Amino acid sequence: MRDWDRERVGEVLEGAGVDAWGVAANAPRLPLAPPLPTAITLLKRFDRAELSGVEHGPHETYYAGYLRLNAALDTAAATLVEGLRAAGVAAEYVPPTVPEELYETIADWGDAGVFAHKTAATRAGLGWIGKTALFVSPEFGPRVRLATVFTDLALEAGTPVAEGRCGTCRRCVDACPAGAGRDVTWRAGMPREALYDEKACEAETERYPDLGGVCGVCIAVCPWGRDG
Numbered sequence: 001m002r003d004w005d006r007e008r009v010g011e012v013l014e015g016a017g018v019d020a021w022g023v024a025a026n027a028p029r030l031p032l033a034p035p036l037p038t039a040i041t042l043l044k045r046f047d048r049a050e051l052s053g054v055e056h057g058p059h060e061t062y063y064a065g066y067l068r069l070n071a072a073l074d075t076a077a078a079t080l081v082e083g084l085r086a087a088g089v090a091a092e093y094v095p096p097t098v099p100e101e102l103y104e105t106i107a108d109w110g111d112a113g114v115f116a117h118k119t120a121a122t123r124a125g126l127g128w129i130g131k132t133a134l135f136v137s138p139e140f141g142p143r144v145r146l147a148t149v150f151t152d153l154a155l156e157a158g159t160p161v162a163e164g165r166c167g168t169c170r171r172c173v174d175a176c177p178a179g180a181g182r183d184v185t186w187r188a189g190m191p192r193e194a195l196y197d198e199k200a201c202e203a204e205t206e207r208y209p210d211l212g213g214v215c216g217v218c219i220a221v222c223p224w225g226r227d228g
Contacts, residue, residue: 004087006155009040012083016076019045020139022124025157026150030123032115034092036150038157041121042076044069046143046219054220055175063211069145070096077147084151091151117146122188125158128165129186132172132218133196138165141225142218162188172218178204181218 006023013021020043026033033039050065077093084091094115118135122128127137134142164186173181178200186195205213 004084004089004153009080009153009155012080013042013076016079017044017072018042018076019144020126020137022121022126022158023155024120024123024125024160030115030120033094033120033148034150036090036092036152038151038153038155039120039124040080040149040151040155041117041124041126042073042080042147042149043121043126043137043140043144044072044076045137045140045225046145051143051216051220054216056217057177058208058211058214058216060211062216063214066145066212066214066216073145073147077149080149084149084153089151089153091149091153093147093149096145096147115148117148120148121146122162123157123160125161128161128163129195130164130166130172130218130222130224131170131183131186131196132176132181132201133186133192133198134172134218134222136164136166136222136224139225141222143222143225160188166224169223171221171223175217175221176201176204177215177217180204 022041024039026037026039046065050062054062073096081091081093118129121135127135130136130142136142137144170183173183180197180201182196184195192198205215
């Protein structure tokens with residue numbers, strides 16, 4: 001059996017339709033992460049049509065894209081985990097979000113105990129956190145969904161991104177219907193409340209219960225990756 005290495009991981013993820021991926025060291029251990037030393041971040045991007053018009057508010061096409069990407073990431077992560085385990089390598093994954101049937105059980109998303117995939121992604125060097133707490137890829141902007149596979153397979157980690165690269169841009173801050181952004185440059189380890197108002201964001205998303213509590217305005221207006 002062929003040994004698992006970075007090349008083989010890439011082949012599996014590419015075959016599963018993942019648009020980008022990266023590796024982070026799970027040390028110091030990421031909050032709520034499994035006790036495995038390597039974190040593999042998987043990234044899938046939205047189609048352009050799924051975000052058309054979202055700058056004016058979320059719609060069913062956007063929500064369908066959100067669900068599509070979550071399902072695709074679940075499948076890709078499960079495929080990688082299955083392959084690693086078959087080779088005797090420890091592996092488990094954290095899905096993009098909590099199961100939909102558990103949404104109504106979460107009273108406070110700011111204290112929901114949900115693993116932050118974007119933190120692993122920045123540590124893997126895939127991007128940074130923007131001014132409304134979005135993960136921003138330099139290639140795709142914030143128009144992505146993420147999942148994370150944890151393993152004890154030894155893989156070289158990427159160079160972590162430790163500071164935001166949004167500069168003076170504040171389009172997401174100005175567009176946010178909840179006024180949640182604070183126009184602050186993110187730095188690794190920064191408390192979330194110093195970056196944006198999570199409670200205001202949560203209150204805004206609760207206006208869209210039929211769309212899974214998503215908003216997406218800040219995702220749509222970000223100039224990063226718009227032409228990608």
